[in-house]
Amino acid sequence: LAFLDCTTVDDLCDAIGSMAVRGAPALGAAGAMGVALACVRGDDIADAARRLVATRPTAVNLAWGVDRARTADDPVAEAVRIAAEDVERNRAIGAHGAPLLDDGARVMTHCNAGSLACVGYGTAVGVIRAAHEGGRHPSVWVPETRPVLQGARLTAWELGRLGIAHRLVADVMAASLMASGDVDCVIVGADRIAANGDVVNKVGTYGLAVLADHHGIPFYVAAPRSTFDPASPDGASIPIEQRPPDEVTVIAGHRIAPANTEVENRAFDVTPAALVTAYVTEDGVQRS
Ligand code: MRU
Numbered sequence: 001l002a003f004l005d006c007t008t009v010d011d012l013c014d015a016i017g018s019m020a021v022r023g024a025p026a027l028g029a030a031g032a033m034g035v036a037l038a039c040v041r042g043d044d045i046a047d048a049a050r051r052l053v054a055t056r057p058t059a060v061n062l063a064w065g066v067d068r069a070r071t072a073d074d075p076v077a078e079a080v081r082i083a084a085e086d087v088e089r090n091r092a093i094g095a096h097g098a099p100l101l102d103d104g105a106r107v108m109t110h111c112n113a114g115s116l117a118c119v120g121y122g123t124a125v126g127v128i129r130a131a132h133e134g135g136r137h138p139s140v141w142v143p144e145t146r147p148v149l150q151g152a153r154l155t156a157w158e159l160g161r162l163g164i165a166h167r168l169v170a171d172v173m174a175a176s177l178m179a180s181g182d183v184d185c186v187i188v189g190a191d192r193i194a195a196n197g198d199v200v201n202k203v204g205t206y207g208l209a210v211l212a213d214h215h216g217i218p219f220y221v222a223a224p225r226s227t228f229d230p231a232s233p234d235g236a237s238i239p240i241e242q243r244p245p246d247e248v249t250v251i252a253g254h255r256i257a258p259a260n261t262e263v264e265n266r267a268f269d270v271t272p273a274a275l276v277t278a279y280v281t282e283d284g285v286q287r288s
Contacts, residue, residue, distance in 0.1 A: 009051060123224065143171045145202060179215065
């Protein structure tokens with residue numbers, strides 16, 4: 001766990017671009033804090049807002065947080081409010097979602113939708129966490145989440161600190177685990193949810209949703225209202241970020257593919273609304 005002090009908007013843009021801070025709700029709060037920082041430093045706020053929003057295109061929370069702070073009378077107070085609200089919203093998501101998990105449920109998640117992706121508590125991990133705190137004894141399958149390994153590096157670490165039973169698996173094992181009857185439900189976060197209910201989340205989510213549908217396993221999406229984007233009619237209208245090729249060809253400093261190998265590195269994919277069993281928000285559980 002490392003804390004990074006960002007004292008300029010450039011510092012923050014670099015931190016977002018390099019994913020030192022990532023995850024949709026955390027990006028929302030960071031974006032708002034970036035506007036607050038510009039305000040305190042006397043920078044051009046419109047320019048700072050533009051640069052912050054341009055760092056990552058997919059998670060709508062980033063533009064949402066930037067806009068809320070930019071249009072507030074007091075951007076600093078607004079940014080602090082957004083951060084505090086995020087934790088409260090995640091706790092509400094957890095409270096609404098926990099009853100979806102039966103006692104001893106074996107839950108599969110994807111990527112990291114925990115406290116490290118938010119200001120605190122987590123969304124999908126927040127639901128698991130609330131079930132754990134409520135004595136429901138969930139256990140978690142944690143796909144490693146190639147290429148950036150948010151599952152292995154972040155979710156496994158968070159669940160370990162929380163004392164929640166979990167096992168790390170290679171992404172390619174999900175089908176086998178579902179086929180053998182070892183997954184009771186899937187719960188993931190989201191980067192943007194379109195007006196028609198399509199969900200954009202970490203690449204690999206769509207595959208899990210198709211598998212869950214095939215095996216008759218509920219597929220839940222946990223996200224705050226700030227992740228719903230009425231301006232995006234469907235998943236196809238949402239920009240999908242392409243990340244640098246090195247994320248795929250290099251693991252922990254070791255090159256694993258021939259030099260100059262061409263790479264496609266989409267950071268997110270689209271899960272059609274038809275594959276979502278229910279959305280869990282701070283307002284409750286909405287069946288699709
Ligand atoms: O590229 P990342 O690590 O920012 O992607 C994060 C995800 O896809 C999360 O699942 C999503 O932002 C929800 S986090 C509560």
